[in-house]
Ligand SMILES: O=c1[nH]cnc2c(O)c(F)c(-c3ccc(F)cc3)c(-c3ccc(F)cc3)c12
């Protein structure tokens with residue numbers, strides 16, 4: 064039977080990237096998705112903005128909503144200090160299975176907890192399951208209609224502290240208008256839009272960075 068897009072992406076990593084070298088994994092995926100087969104990774108252009116926010120926040124604890132094949136998981140984890148933790152939630156078991164292998168190929172297993180399940184179900188469990196007091200950075204890259212309800216759930220679960228940063232992908236394309244309205248109008252957030260392009264294309268998209276003011 065025909066392989067799936069995530070399986071072909073994993074094949075490209077195993078063929079072209081060096082085991083234990085996260086940068087080569089990121090580059091292999093970007094090369095494959097730009098020149099062979101498009102896939103919904105945050106990509107190289109928006110990925111540079113992601114890198115700068117991760118480096119600025121220097122987070123001890125990161126929550127990623129939406130793992131897909133693990134591209135941004137590896138991209139973030141490669142910048143984290145040794146004992147930092149990245150918890151990534153993926154609803155789709157087929158995506159999760161590929162992501163585990165991509166994360167392992169990059170040698171990032173120590174820093175990453177991949178959880179298969181629904182964000183709405185798992186967000187309330189993060190504190191007890193992972194001994195997390197607060198999230199320093201949240202990367203929202205799952206289903207656009209879940210951005211706002213999950214942000215409110217994260218607030219209600221007391222997972223944010225003064226200075227916690229939310230970074231959301233695809234706020235223009237496909238777009239998350241209700242989320243943007245909320246973080247841009249709330250007194251509890253200071254928001255900033257980083258204009259960019261939909262991964263591997265010339266279509267406009269961007270990332271919204273929102274600092275929780277407490
Ligand atoms: O769903 C997503 N989650 C996270 N990031 C995404 C992302 O970075 C994307 F570029 C797309 C995208 C955008 C344009 C397009 F043509 C195809 C896919 C999607 C997406 C949007 C609608 C769907 F029906 C399926 C996937 C996502």
Ligand SMILES: [Mg+2]
Nearest residue numbers: 105204232233
């Ligand atoms: Mg995305």
